[in-house]
Amino acid sequence: MKEIELQYRHPPDLLHDGEIPSDIRTEELVLNMGPQHPSTHGVLRVVLQTDGELVLKATPYMGYLHRCAEKIAEKVSYRQFTPYTDRLDYLAAMNNNLGFALAVEKLGGIETPPRADYLRVIFAELNRIASHLMATGSYGLDMGAFTPLIYCFREREWVMDLFEAASGARLTYSYITIGGVREDVPPGWVGRCREFLDYFEPKITEYNNLLSFNHIFINRTGNVGICPPELAVAYGLTGPCVRGSGIPWDLRKATPYCRYDEFDFDIPVGRGENGAVGDCWDRYFVRVQEMVQSVRIIRQALDKLVEGPVQAKVPRMVKLPAGEVYCEVENPRGQLGFHLVSDGGTSPYRLKIRGPSFCNLSVLPVLAPNCLLADIAALLGSIDIVMGEVDR
């Protein structure tokens, strides 16, 4: 194999921008937190310029999981693209499906039946629970607490069993399709879902006692990576990252979609209980509290579930009128947006996917300086990225 010379053109000031007093001669280390690393949550490469344990500069490089989803969207039909949306943020596949379906329905003027809407809400919130379980569990793992991860995975298994009973798949469902959901839930599913919710709610208190209020965990994550509210909004952060900085911004309340305005739930925000507002602990705890709110929403949705069809009458080959639309949904990680441009054909003319993790990650080079090396793992874990939607 031919020798491959890597000649990346680094940003112009990577190696010369450290804040070192001129009279001290210290050795700076350029450290590569490579694409393969246990705590980068996927294939992300971060080049760290460190002075001992202090990080002076962090530059993320991405694109290792770029699968050209947007180019593929121009070639396949609308229905065929739904499985591709699963794989964007593969931990919250239901929400991705929902965003794409809403975008297509908004442009095509398709009305979904009420049962489909309530089922969509139930599955989106269940997936929010599963995604946050994964986020909080793996955050514990990054901090060295191995046990909460396994407990969170144990609860995820039950959510995935519910999903498997309804859609047939455990991770990438393609369940929420254009016009509604693909098929109705099997008989007895609603009872099992209620059982799961009754079982799961006390577990959150257990995990709080084990991890969230653990003194060591608070010392690791409190006052680390503080993101002031103005910075958060300026850098386009959404989801638990911006709510952790104290801003009560949630798309489900601000621009409700899919009958979310019929439900009664709170928006947890970071209050700086264990450090400054907007530190890693706040972002993490917002996720934990969002799980409680999701359980609330699912209970209300199960009560409101009406009988009826679960699919609107949509032709097999979906053809949208010419035009464009930008539709966003509140994913567990932030706002997932689909900018859909149609020229009247059977496949999108241009589909731009706004991945929340892509925008959330842009704040890493700003928050990383003056962190310790161990805090980079805390920072990345609290921003909670999934490379599938960073790279698409």
Added chain:
Amino acid sequence: MMTPSDVIELLKQNHASSVLSAVAEGPYPHAVIKAEGLTTVAAFLKTQPRLRFDLLRCISAIDWPAKNNIELAYDLISTSLGHAFAVKVVLDRADPRVESVSTVWPAAEWHEREAFDLMGVEFLHHPDLRRILMPEDWPGHPLRKDYQDIVEYRGLKFNP
């Protein structure tokens, strides 16, 4: 909370020379802005007390070879007031260049890098314009409609 027509009204009052056209109804209300006046309009949209569009959601680059232009759509929303709007800029396909809005919304830095990487739009005065998703030495801009996929990259051959 302002409706799109109110926003367009306000825009036209203050920057009538920059607004080329506007759509208030339909699934995508937006205003088309001249490329030269983008940063002033952007600053106005962000700082105007009745607008306060502080969250730049997305910059989408759309390639229209038939119309021989590249459109950039800036989707905005206000976290304090709750209304959404979009602003479009139309660029010449042969030489697409526009001022960067990263001074107004730092979120634009990475979105503009992606537009540069995948569509070839050049952003003037961008702090660090490099490819973001494709490798640094990738030829061409993949999301263009006339993009020809390469056959060999650094000694690796692709079997079509």
Added chain:
Amino acid sequence: MFTYERPKVEYKGLSRPIVRLANKWGPIGIPLLLRFAWGIFFAALVFVVAFVWLVGRFVNPLLPWFVRDLVVVVGLLAFVCIVAIIGIWGERKVSGRIQSRLGPMRTGAWHGWAQSLADGLKFVQKEDLIPQDADKPLFRLAPYVALVPAFCAYLAIPFGIGWVFHDSDVGLLFVLAMLSIEVLGVIMGGWASNSKWSLYGAMREGCQLVSYEIPMGLSLLAAVASVGSLSLVELGRVQDHGWWSWLLFQNPFLFLAFFTYYIASLASCKRSPFDLPEGESELVAGFHTEYSGFRFVMFFFAEYAGMFAVSALATVIFLGGWNSPVPGLASPLWFVIKSTFLVWVQMWVRWTLPRIRIDQVMHACVKYLLPFTLLLFVGSSLWQLYDNPDHPLFEGFAAVLRFGLGCLGLLLLGLYFAGAAYGFYHRNQLVGQMVRKHLPGA
């Protein structure tokens, strides 16, 4: 038809005759071995016991002095290996049960007891990888520098009266010194790997280990000051009057010294919450990232040997060593039981707590633990000063306090067993009904 051609590998050195032997006799020998495995095991056991008894009875008086030493050293080596093997298996079972899963269940018929052996075999037959730009002599040397001192520490630890390799007057000092040499091995391993991440692990480890040795030593010194001897056998002999004579309950300072020693020993063994040097999530595996195969096994064994050694030290000094809670029933079995209990607590703590960051580790050591242990040392010495018949009032007060501390210890032990019994009795409900029922379609 697909035919498989075995690749021609050229074996060098000692491997060549071994591989030839294995190829010739393996296909017959291994099935035979497995068929008669239990028989061979018991036969070997009987043979070894008979041989040892015969030698002990008839040959021992005739043999030169170094044969006894050799036999004891080999026995200790075997003990250390068994401790490591059972420790690794125990860690996996314990971690599994804490995480509501089972741990190894298949290798070996009963709860995967042979898992460690299988792992050992797996590691031994792995390719010996040395990174290209690594410092080869140091890279090869580092595991030995880590393992050998950990083993040498056992030479001075008494398992019972007469059950010690060498009853040295400065036994405690010897053990502490041996456990400190491990630092060198770890730093060598981290540096020689030629990887910045390993270097980070090594540097962190150097800081941490060296700093935490001071509170460790000071806590032990508090006990030594109350007994007046550095000899471990003497320290154990003092505690042979039952539960209330254990050094743990002699004065409140020693009670606290036990806990500070335990915490400092966690740091010295690089165990969670102080396992930053091998912090898995950040540094992949810290200083032993680049080690694979048998070299990694050595580091791993060194860790478990060190764990048992510091627990053994705590047992001998604070928990009465080989003495039973009831005076008169001393036996090495008590020693092993108590040390195993402390090792189990180490594992319990590992799977419960997150990791502490290095600057917080140093902060905790220098700002909190060190002054506190100094206080304990001074307090314990002052207590000794006044706890004598010249001060009858204080002596009475001290006796009452001793009794109270002993009762407190009994209470804590009782609470532990009560908690364990409760957990065992309700083991189904604690995990949750959902875990044991199946969902539709499952």
